Amino acid sequence: MEAEPRGTIGFSVEGPIRRDDLPGLGARVCALLTEGRPEIAFCEVSTVEPDAVTVEALSRLQLAARRVGCTVYLENASHDLLLLVAFMGLADVLPTTSSSDRAKD
Numbered sequence: 001m002e003a004e005p006r007g008t009i010g011f012s013v014e015g016p017i018r019r020d021d022l023p024g025l026g027a028r029v030c031a032l033l034t035e036g037r038p039e040i041a042f043c044e045v046s047t048v049e050p051d052a053v054t055v056e057a058l059s060r061l062q063l064a065a066r067r068v069g070c071t072v073y074l075e076n077a078s079h080d081l082l083l084l085v086a087f088m089g090l091a092d093v094l095p096t097t098s099s100s101d102r103a104k105d
Contacts, residue, residue: 008038008040008041009032009042010042010075011029011042011043012043012045013044013045013048013057014048015047015048015054016048016051016054017049017054021057022053022056022057022060025057026057026060029065030064033064033068033070034068037068037069039069039070039071040071041070041073043074044076045074045075045076045077045078045081046076046077050078050080050084054081055094058072058085058094059090059094062094071095072094073095074094074095075096075097077096082096
């Protein structure tokens with residue numbers, strides 16, 4: 001039996017993100033990933049605030065995605081968000097891309 005091809009999906013996370021938003025955000029994204037079971041997910045983050053709560057939320061989303069065999073790529077992350085992610089030692093955990101990079105595929 002052949003495995004079904006796995007595709008990509010895209011979704012947005014809008015900010016600001018408060019700590020009490022984390023459970024609901026996680027549940028919505030987990031449902032999306034579990035239903036579609038994509039191999040790659042592009043997460044648009046151009047409107048989120050570069051703060052620790054945002055990085056925690058994105059890290060949790062990545063963990064949930066990896067549990068179903070998916071990798072989340074941050075799309076259009078601000079320079080400040082990228083600096084914070086790197087400062088927190090999570091640059092390898094939260095890979096990035098831009099929509100122009102994605103259009104080349």
